[in-house]
Amino acid sequence: MLTTCLAFVLVVCACVYTAEAALGDTCTIEANCTNVTNADCLDGKNGSKTCQCKAPQFKKVMMICKEVMGSSCTVATAATECTVPYSDCQNNATCSCKTSYFKKTSMCVEGIGAPCTDNANCSNVVNAVCSSSKCGCKPFYRNAGVDSCTKVLDSTCTATENCSSVANSICTTGSCKCKSMYKAMTDHCMPVLDSQCTAPENCSSVAHSTCLDGICKCMSMYKPMDDHCMVSSAGVLSVGIVAMATCFIALLMGQKTQGRC
Ligand SMILES: *[C@@H]1O[C@H](CO)[C@@H](O)[C@H](O)[C@H]1NC(C)=O
Ligand SMILES: *[C@@H]1O[C@H](CO)[C@@H](O)[C@H](O)[C@H]1NC(C)=O
Ligand SMILES: *[C@@H]1O[C@H](CO)[C@@H](O)[C@H](O)[C@H]1NC(C)=O
Ligand SMILES: *[C@@H]1O[C@H](CO)[C@@H](O)[C@H](O)[C@H]1NC(C)=O
Ligand SMILES: *[C@@H]1O[C@H](CO)[C@@H](O)[C@H](O)[C@H]1NC(C)=O
Ligand SMILES: *[C@@H]1O[C@H](CO)[C@@H](O)[C@H](O)[C@H]1NC(C)=O
Ligand SMILES: *[C@@H]1O[C@H](CO)[C@@H](O)[C@H](O)[C@H]1NC(C)=O
16 A cells, blocks of 8 residues: 555656646747647747747647648638648648649748749759749759659650750660760760860860860870870870979079979
8 A cells, every 4th residue: 555655656756747848838948848849939928938839830739739731621711721831722621732832841842833033942852943933953854743853864765855955865775875975974965085066165074185176185195095085105205304304404503492303
């Protein structure tokens, strides 16, 4: 009897001392509400702050904060039920994000096709940009649903026109690849040695090459080896001669240099 009684007292004491904050409890700082899931310390009705559901993503249902997105609604009462911006009552049944928006951390954010004024508006979709006042995939990427842009190179295709947004790519064995004489650089195709170019940067996939007479060629002192440009033996020799000559002149002029010839 005594042990039961003691146990009872212990349990009660334990309960009192570890009593967790609940919705509606007063608070002074955010940390006071950390044990109330999805609640923040917000201004209460009569001046004092209380732990309340984070708005507009959550609403109080019974004594817990329930996510608004996905909760049931009717079209008639959507304005008060679907409180998250860019959401509405879809199928007269569920709070969902409007077309061109998608759910992220209990909110609705801009997806492909959403109106925008700058790239930051579209930053919830990786590789999306604001183009013609709408969020779209950046060059060399294609729309793969409201919330994603996928790289065209290496994506599946059935015809070369599926790859047309990447210049010099073709559909080969079911995926977009750079055609011969071109090399994939991240998301697009760059000419390799001996292919056509209009500017030196077209040849930048091959170190020490440049655009000469409309063709990617190795720079002087370099010569093509397989697909890249190697210092030619003549180049090595002339570089060596220049270095030795410089040293010799320095010695002749009696300059004290840090290095040695
Ligand atoms: C809130 O937290 C602070 C710091 O831990 C504490 O001093 C204060 O008593 C708490 N207030 C409430 C109402 O729990
Ligand atoms: C939150 O709960 C933990 C474990 O129950 C407790 O140790 C902590 O003091 C509580 N914090 C607040 C602010 O109520
Ligand atoms: C308003 O304040 C009174 C007394 O300070 C308190 O008992 C009551 O719970 C508060 N109401 C709300 C909604 O915070
Ligand atoms: C929406 O559903 C409610 C019942 O859940 C029904 O009364 C109402 O007529 C429906 N509205 C529309 C536009 O379908
Ligand atoms: C785009 O973002 C800017 C800055 O955050 C904001 O002022 C503007 O309203 C946004 N535009 C749209 C269409 O969401
Ligand atoms: C490829 O293009 C064809 C013809 O334009 C189209 O029917 C098909 O859906 C496209 N496939 C992909 C994966 O984009
Ligand atoms: C070559 O570079 C120019 C200038 O950057 C660019 O306009 C052109 O599309 C490039 N051509 C190829 C084949 O990559």
